[in-house]
Amino acid sequence: MPGLIDDIAGLRNSRVWRSVFRSGSGESNLHRSLAVQQNVFLHLASVKVRRRVLKFSATWYLGTLSLGCFLILITTGILLMLYYHPSVPQAYADMKDLQFVVSAGVFLRNLHRWSAHAMVLLVFAHLFKVFYRGAYRPPREFNWVIGVVLLMLTLFLSYTGYLLPWDQLAFWAITVGSNILAAVPVLGAKIRFLILGGHTVNANALLRFYVLHCVILPLVTVLFVAIHFWRIRKDGGLYVKEKTDDRN
Amino acid sequence: MPEEKKTPEAGANSCAECNRRKFARLGLGSIAIAGAGSAVFGYEFLSPNVLYEPSPIVDAGKPDRFPQGSVTPDPQNGIYIVHGPQGIYTLQAICTHLGCLTAWKPDLGIIACPCHGSKFHIDGERFDGPAPRPLPWLKTWVDDEGNLLVDRSEPLPRREFVRI
Numbered sequence A: 001m002p003g004l005i006d007d008i009a010g011l012r013n014s015r016v017w018r019s020v021f022r023s024g025s026g027e028s029n030l031h032r033s034l035a036v037q038q039n040v041f042l043h044l045a046s047v048k049v050r051r052r053v054l055k056f057s058a059t060w061y062l063g064t065l066s067l068g069c070f071l072i073l074i075t076t077g078i079l080l081m082l083y084y085h086p087s088v089p090q091a092y093a094d095m096k097d098l099q100f101v102v103s104a105g106v107f108l109r110n111l112h113r114w115s116a117h118a119m120v121l122l123v124f125a126h127l128f129k130v131f132y133r134g135a136y137r138p139p140r141e142f143n144w145v146i147g148v149v150l151l152m153l154t155l156f157l158s159y160t161g162y163l164l165p166w167d168q169l170a171f172w173a174i175t176v177g178s179n180i181l182a183a184v185p186v187l188g189a190k191i192r193f194l195i196l197g198g199h200t201v202n203a204n205a206l207l208r209f210y211v212l213h214c215v216i217l218p219l220v221t222v223l224f225v226a227i228h229f230w231r232i233r234k235d236g237g238l239y240v241k242e243k244t245d246d247r248n
Numbered sequence B: 001m002p003e004e005k006k007t008p009e010a011g012a013n014s015c016a017e018c019n020r021r022k023f024a025r026l027g028l029g030s031i032a033i034a035g036a037g038s039a040v041f042g043y044e045f046l047s048p049n050v051l052y053e054p055s056p057i058v059d060a061g062k063p064d065r066f067p068q069g070s071v072t073p074d075p076q077n078g079i080y081i082v083h084g085p086q087g088i089y090t091l092q093a094i095c096t097h098l099g100c101l102t103a104w105k106p107d108l109g110i111i112a113c114p115c116h117g118s119k120f121h122i123d124g125e126r127f128d129g130p131a132p133r134p135l136p137w138l139k140t141w142v143d144d145e146g147n148l149l150v151d152r153s154e155p156l157p158r159r160e161f162v163r164i
Helices: A002-012 A015-020 A029-037 A062-081 A091-100 A105-133 A141-163 A168-181 A188-196 A203-234 B002-046
Strands: B057-059 B071-074 B079-084 B087-092 B103-105 B110-112 B126-128 B137-142 B148-155
Touching (some): A062 A105, A091 A105, A168 A188, A168 A203, B071 B103, B079 B148, B087 B148
Antiparallel strands (some): B057 B148, B103 B110
């Protein structure tokens, strides 16, 4: 065992390793901080957190669970894209193939669907938890705004994904939804026309919703998620109530 | 002498400042013009010029297919062809609430929407549910070959019947 640890330490001090991870090994606070700060992914997060923030009761982990759902949705979504054609003659049949023909297709499709439902639920729960804890108050008010944008993006992702199975439920839900959109004053009918790419829910609408669902909305969501996490650090970490006793 | 020295310096500074401002203005102006152009181009691009949608004009066949007192739903085309006492007319079957396809209930003699419960009389007038307007009447006529045609694109401003 000591040999292995020495090998790892040697590896971490090697030139190749140091060219990728510049902070190098070390147990000092500086080394640990640098390891986080100098990593493009980790630098979104704080170098240090209070122990109380990590307790289940502080956040119920709702934000992290939302992120978990989002990551599952990206993974399963990309896999589903390999069998799904967004065209009127094929979309419904492809969805049925995923259920009955493709190996593990039904697992991936159900995982995608249930995670989508769970994500909507968790994002709402996250919003309520933040609201009732008062965690939206300054200096975190702008991160609340970003959170509302993320809620909207989650709902748009859910809505655009709803059309893709191309069954009766999907068709009529999008018919009703796009007619609700048409109730926007003055511009409503035009917005509906642009979103659907026509006057009825048809081939153009299916393709537009597919592109929105698989490309545009996920990219925008990733961007806003990154800002959301970075803002947590910039706003002084997650909100915790003032200490009422000596326990951490 | 020091004052004389200062003047050209200040002049050079203000000129640099004015160049910078000019450059920023030019840059922002160009970006604004490019942005407006992109918005117009984007709007034009996203509005399809040709739609491969079904024709709004439906050929319903010979009028004698619709006997006196009959209501014939055509869910494919989203219309009802009704032969009432005053003649034949066509109602749009798309609910005026949120666009669901309504259904003819022969046992009740009404048209009902499955989505949110709007109900209509057979002349299209609403009597229950959230629909804001009656079902529109559609232009209906007989062409030279004696076929009944319906134009679904525009609602009729007032009621018209086809008498045969």
